[in-house]
Amino acid sequence: MPTHSQIHIIDKLMRWSIASLIPRLSIPLMVALASISATSARADMILLMFEEPGCVWCARWTEDVGGEYPITPEGMAAPLVRIDLRDQPPEGVTLVSPARYSPTFVVVENGIELGRIEGYPGEDFFWGLLGRILERATPES
Numbered sequence: 001m002p003t004h005s006q007i008h009i010i011d012k013l014m015r016w017s018i019a020s021l022i023p024r025l026s027i028p029l030m031v032a033l034a035s036i037s038a039t040s041a042r043a044d045m046i047l048l049m050f051e052e053p054g055c056v057w058c059a060r061w062t063e064d065v066g067g068e069y070p071i072t073p074e075g076m077a078a079p080l081v082r083i084d085l086r087d088q089p090p091e092g093v094t095l096v097s098p099a100r101y102s103p104t105f106v107v108v109e110n111g112i113e114l115g116r117i118e119g120y121p122g123e124d125f126f127w128g129l130l131g132r133i134l135e136r137a138t139p140e141s
Contacts, residue, residue, distance in 0.1 A: 044109055044110045045077060045078045045107065045108065045109045045110075045137060046078055046079055046080075046081050046107075046108050047074075047075075047078040047079070047080050047081070047105055047106070047107055047108075047130075048081050048083055048089060048090075048093070048099075048104075048105070048106040048107075048108060049061075049080055049081070049082045049083065049103055049104075049105055050083050050084075050085045050099035050102060050103060050104040050105075050106070051082060051083070051084065051085060051102045051103050052084060052085040052086070052102045055102040055103060057102070057103055057119060057120040058102055058103045058120070060120060061103055061120045061126070064122075064123040064126075065123055065126060065127075066080075074127070074130055074131070074134060077134060077137070078107055078134065078137075083099075085099060085101075085102045085104075089106075089108075092111045093108050093111050093113075094111055094112055094113065095108075095113050096113050096116075099116075099118075100118075101118050101119055103119065103120055104116060104117070104118050104119075105117040105126075105130070107130070107133045107134065107137075109137050109138060110138075114133055114134075114136050114137060115132070115133035115136060116133075117129050117130065117133075
């Protein structure tokens with residue numbers, strides 16, 4: 001039975017980077033996340049993100065929040081739909097007024113706007129403002 005020194009073990013661990021583990025974990029992780037979001041997501045509520053190419057604040061939101069948003073309770077309750085600022089909202093969606101600034105985040109339930117966040121005020125403020133809008137949502141039956 002070979003004896004491993006601490007240096008040998010540390011060297012082995014260093015070679016097992018997170019990047020090398022991701023391919024092994026990604027399929028089971030994706031299956032688990034899909035099943036969680038399928039049971040938790042409300043098909044009648046979405047978060048529209050109106051953005052435009054070159055928008056620095058859109059990029060900042062994507063960097064700060066975008067990666068984690070789909071796996072948060074908020075992201076499961078209101079899945080994100082990205083829309084170019086110049087495009088019309090999806091069919092069946094009624095907005096109080098057109099989005100004029102990028103980014104503009106609009107929570108829509110059953111096709112009706114519940115509330116919006118114009119601009120990106122930073123991660124901490126974003127979550128608080130989004131939480132207030134989501135509180136107005138109709139409770140699930």
